[in-house]
Amino acid sequence: GAVVSQHPSWVICKSGTSVKIECRSLDFQATTMFWYRQFPKQSLMLMATSNEGSKATYEQGVEKDKFLINHASLTLSTLTVTSAHPEDSSFYICSARDPLAGGQNYEQYFGPGTRLTVT
């Protein structure tokens, strides 16, 4: 089955620093990847849609200059949280769409998530 990995699984960083989270599709090529944020005891909220080779599309209210997304290859998308603050502490989950999954656009596979703590 399709597998999506994330690295790191958890990270602690100091306020003001930047941290990069990787999302990889291991056994398929993902033209589109998605980044979600989940605060404690809350739902998953879509942050942005990342298309390989083009700029990401951010959801309303998400600061694109703070959350930099790069989708440089068909198997890797990265989310960089710049100048992190404690309020950025959250669980970040990526998903990847498999374009060859029978042409079904709903086929998305979720990564295991990255827990970010900003101190």
Place this chain on the structure above:
Amino acid sequence: AQKVTQAQTEISVVEKEDVTLDCVYETRDTTYYLFWYKQPPSGELVFLIRRNSFDEQNEISGRYSWNFQKSTSSFNFTITASQVVDSAVYFCALFTSGTYKYIFGTGTRLKVLA
């Protein structure tokens, strides 16, 4: 507008009891997909089921069953003879052909007590 409502924030049951988790959705699209995911304490989403808007057949998988009713825009999930390992947060999600995005409900935290 697309929306998923899980009115039950938290449910506690005693092991072996049956429990139903409710999910109500809103969409104007005629083609859409509904999902249930389990999120254990580890955080990783576990896919449970997908149902498309043209298939209203109920489904049973072991102790799990799902009831999809378009007339009431509901896609409820029942766990029969619950077990402690079922304790998790359960999310209902909607994917529409119009947006190509997942919209998640707020989740229901299920606690199964031994």
